[in-house]
Amino acid sequence: MTPFSRVTQSFFQRALAFALLPLAFASFALPIQAQESPYIVTYDHYLEEPGSLEVEYFSTFGTQRGGNDFHAFWAEFEYGATAWWTTEVYLDGQTTFGDSTIFTGFRWENRFRLLQREHFINPVLYLEYEQTSGADKILKEVEGHDVEADYAIPNAIARREHDHELESKLLLSRTVGGWNFAENTIATKNLTGGNPWEFGYAIGASRPLALKASAQRCSFCPENFVAGIEIYGGLGDRYSFGLHDTSHYLAPVVAWNLPSDWTLRLSPGFGLNDNSHRFLLRWGVSREFSGFGAAISRLFGGRS
Amino acid sequence: MMQRTSVLLLLLAVGVAATQTRSTPTSKDNSVYAELAKAPKKAAARRNPLEPDPDAVAAGAKLFGLHCAECHGEMAEGGKKAPSLLADEVQQASSGTLFWLLTNGVVRKGMPVWSKLPEAQRWQLVSFIKSFTPAPVSSAGGEKASHP
Numbered sequence: 001m002t003p004f005s006r007v008t009q010s011f012f013q014r015a016l017a018f019a020l021l022p023l024a025f026a027s028f029a030l031p032i033q034a035q036e037s038p039y040i041v042t043y044d045h046y047l048e049e050p051g052s053l054e055v056e057y058f059s060t061f062g063t064q065r066g067g068n069d070f071h072a073f074w075a076e077f078e079y080g081a082t083a084w085w086t087t088e089v090y091l092d093g094q095t096t097f098g099d100s101t102i103f104t105g106f107r108w109e110n111r112f113r114l115l116q117r118e119h120f121i122n123p124v125l126y127l128e129y130e131q132t133s134g135a136d137k138i139l140k141e142v143e144g145h146d147v148e149a150d151y152a153i154p155n156a157i158a159r160r161e162h163d164h165e166l167e168s169k170l171l172l173s174r175t176v177g178g179w180n181f182a183e184n185t186i187a188t189k190n191l192t193g194g195n196p197w198e199f200g201y202a203i204g205a206s207r208p209l210a211l212k213a214s215a216q217r218c219s220f221c222p223e224n225f226v227a228g229i230e231i232y233g234g235l236g237d238r239y240s241f242g243l244h245d246t247s248h249y250l251a252p253v254v255a256w257n258l259p260s261d262w263t264l265r266l267s268p269g270f271g272l273n274d275n276s277h278r279f280l281l282r283w284g285v286s287r288e289f290s291g292f293g294a295a296i297s298r299l300f301g302g303r304s
Numbered sequence: 305m306m307q308r309t310s311v312l313l314l315l316l317a318v319g320v321a322a323t324q325t326r327s328t329p330t331s332k333d334n335s336v337y338a339e340l341a342k343a344p345k346k347a348a349a350r351r352n353p354l355e356p357d358p359d360a361v362a363a364g365a366k367l368f369g370l371h372c373a374e375c376h377g378e379m380a381e382g383g384k385k386a387p388s389l390l391a392d393e394v395q396q397a398s399s400g401t402l403f404w405l406l407t408n409g410v411v412r413k414g415m416p417v418w419s420k421l422p423e424a425q426r427w428q429l430v431s432f433i434k435s436f437t438p439a440p441v442s443s444a445g446g447e448k449a450s451h452p
Contacts, residue, residue, distance in 0.1 A: 035371075035420050046420045051385070083411040117408040118419050178422040211422035212354075215362035223425070259370070290374045294384075 035208075035226075036263040037180065038255035040282050041141060042204030042230045044182040045122040045173035047113055048080030053292035058265075058284035060139055062277045067152030070096045072104075072137035079292065084113040090130075094137045100155045105132030105163075107140075111171070126169035126184075134161030139280065141167070143188050144198025144237045145245045147275035164191040178211045180204070180228070196239055202232035206253065217259050226255045233272070247276035262287050337393035339410045343401040350400030352434075354427045364432025367425055371418070380436060385414065389433050402430045 037044050040058065048054055056076040063069050072094035080086050090107035107130040114123045135158035137151055166189050173182040186200035206228025214221045233248030235241060251269035258264070262285060269280035354360040368380070375386035382388030389395075394402070406426045409417035418426060 037420070044420075047416065049416050050414045080416075083409060083414050083416045113411060116411045118417055175419050178424075180420075208422055212424040213363040213367050213428055215359045215366060217366060223422075 036255050036257055036265075036286065036288075038206050038226045038228050038253040038265055038267075039182070039204045039230055040251070040253060040265060040267050040284065041139075041232045042182050042202040043111070043124070043126065043169070043171045043173075043184055044175075044180050044204070045113065045124045045171060047083070047086040047111055047124070048078050049288075049290065050080045050083050051293035052080045052288055052290045054078040054286055054288045056284060056286035058138075058282065060137070061281040062137065062139070062151070063279045064152055064277065065148060067154075068096050068098045070094055070137050070151070072139065074138050074140070076286075081293075084116075086111045090140075092132060092136050092138050094135065094155075096135075096137075096155055102133075102135055102155055102159055104136040104138075104159070105130065107132070121172050121174050124171040124173070126167075126171055128165075128167040128169075130163070130165045130167060132163050132165070134158040134163065136163075139277075141186055141188075141200055141202065142232055142234050142247055142249065143167075143186050143200030144234050145240070146200075146234050147245060147247050148271070148277050149275075151277070162192065165189065166191060179207045196237040198237045199235035199241065200233065201235055202230060204228060204230035204253070219258055219260075224257045224259070226257070228253050230267075231272075233276075245275065246273075248272040249276055249280065251280070251282070336387040336410075336413065337391065339413075340393060340397050340401055340405060343404040347404040348398050348401045350398075350403060352399040352403070352427050352430055354424065354431055355399075357431070360428050360431035361435045363425075364428040364430070364435075367421070367429050368432050371421070372429070380433065390436055394433065395436065399427075399430050399434060402433055403427060406430070 037046065054076075056078065058074050058076065060072045061069070062072065072092070074090050074092045076088055076090050078086060078088040088109045090109065092104045092106065093102060094104055095101040107128055109126065109128040112125045112127075114125055134153070135155050168187050170185045171182065172184075173180065175181075182202075182204045184202040186202070188198045188200070189195070190198075206226055208223050209225045209227060210222035213223050218224070229250070229252050231248070231250050233243075234246035236244070236246060248271070249269045250272055251267045253265065253267040256264045265282075265284040265286075267282040269282060271278050271280075352360075368376075369378070372380075375383060376389055377383045377386075380389035382390075403426055405415075406418045406421075406429060408419075409415045411417065418429075421429070
């Protein structure tokens with residue numbers, strides 16, 4: 001075994017152990033079904049239930065003009081610290097066809113509910129620190145002057161760029177008549193170099209296919225399906241705010257909340273201008289475990 | 305690098321444990337029911353539009369098992385994380401009050417807002433909760449549900 005392959009093997013062993021640790025703890029917890037939103041980019045104002053851990057996997061297949069198509073993926077561990085604070089960790093990676101598969105970084109996200117009760121519009125503050133390479137392609141949000149051409153750079157070159165970003169969002173959301181309407185305003189600052197603040201947006205609307213629950217436990221009941229649409233894109237930066245040299249996407253979304261505690265999501269996205277990838281196909285699978293916090297607490301001798 | 309990762313993981317675990325070791329409501333703590341009194345009159349006066357629906361209780365029972373039983377107990381008897389729903393305070397509250405509480409949650413005490421469930425499903429849950437017949441408190445301090 002060459003030194004390089006030993007290092008690679010060691011890296012993947014550590015990465016696997018890190019990714020599986022929450023699953024090991026989650027095995028002490030109970031799975032529960034949550035009513036998950038179908039959005040993949042947009043956030044509504046609903047946080048994770050306190051003490052619950054949601055383990056999620058998402059994929060994005062993207063077409064690329066002037067380069068190779070790619071498959072970007074991320075694992076997400078979302079924990080409800082309190083009823084007003086949700087924290088999550090992301091691990092990102094991507095495969096560029098005909099190039100390579102690489103780990104592209106991590107993100108630590110926090111969402112804080114600002115008002116105790118439901119109001120006409122419900123604000124949530126989103127703060128995220130991310131340490132990613134220039135090869136990150138998960139397109140979890142689009143901001144500034146992000147355009148398709150940025151993603152055509154070969155992995156070996158793109159991964160040399162290291163970004164330390166602080167991302168803030170104001171999430172506004174309202175549910176009325178079974179419909180959820182959500183709007184996210186994004187402001188991002190790359191802490192490396194003298195990069196300006198960059199801006200972006202995401203807007204979503206969704207509704208369950210049925211508003212009343214059926215009396216029987218069922219997989220295909222219409223209330224288990226939530227469908228909607230989201231639109232997102234960049235708004236330039238501090239020095240050139242606006243829509244020029246920005247990319248935008250429109251994406252129908254659907255979520256299937258299974259009674260077996262799993263949620264599946266699917267979203268074909270379409271670029272709305274020449275700066276956008278023509279097509280992004282996203283899908284995801286998640287499972288929520290309640291009692292994760294209590295299991296950890298017991299591990300440390302806590303009461304709960 | 306490995307050491308740093310281990311320290312980070314340990315800190316995360318301690319943080320998670322810390323969020324869980326605070327005092328949680330119990331079925332004996334009457335203050336947890338105080339929130340019911342805060343329902344605005346207009347909200348409290350709302351009638352359950354699904355009262356005549358024969359399937360509402362069964363559908364509510366299903367929803368309760370999916371979303372509520374983890375904290376409030378399989379039979380709504382309460383648990384370490386959430387109070388009993390068999391208590392007089394809950395059973396004597398109006399349907400509108402329970403609907404209001406479900407919609408708004410009691411965020412600072414750990415009860416999430418449930419407005420993500422469509423209005424009809426929240427009324428189904430109210431139908432189920434109101435279908436319990438309160439039983440007298442036993443000498444052990446626990447409560448037993450008798451459900452139709």
